[in-house]
Amino acid sequence: MKRWKEYLEKYGPVAIVVYFSLFGLVLGGAYLAWRFGFRPESVSGNLAGFGAAYAFTKITQPVRLLATLGLTPLVARLVGRRPRPATEDPPA
Numbered sequence: 001m002k003r004w005k006e007y008l009e010k011y012g013p014v015a016i017v018v019y020f021s022l023f024g025l026v027l028g029g030a031y032l033a034w035r036f037g038f039r040p041e042s043v044s045g046n047l048a049g050f051g052a053a054y055a056f057t058k059i060t061q062p063v064r065l066l067a068t069l070g071l072t073p074l075v076a077r078l079v080g081r082r083p084r085p086a087t088e089d090p091p092a
Helices: 002-011 012-037 044-057 061-079
Strands: none
Touching: 002 012, 002 061, 012 044, 012 061, 044 061
């Protein structure tokens, strides 16, 4: 968790956008796969499809975190954002 906080301090909004973009892609993709593969026919079936997609998205969270760690520096370079320099605490 400490590494994730340091990463957020370094890359800021870029890391958050990458993470939630991956979240949305996985959730949407899982829902569409459920929807087209199983063809729920009622409102409860649609809700069950969304629930299954959300559960799958939560299961894939560790993989999405690793993908975020790997993709954020690339995305930051592509959009022209440089990482923030590490700040050192003043001596006490």
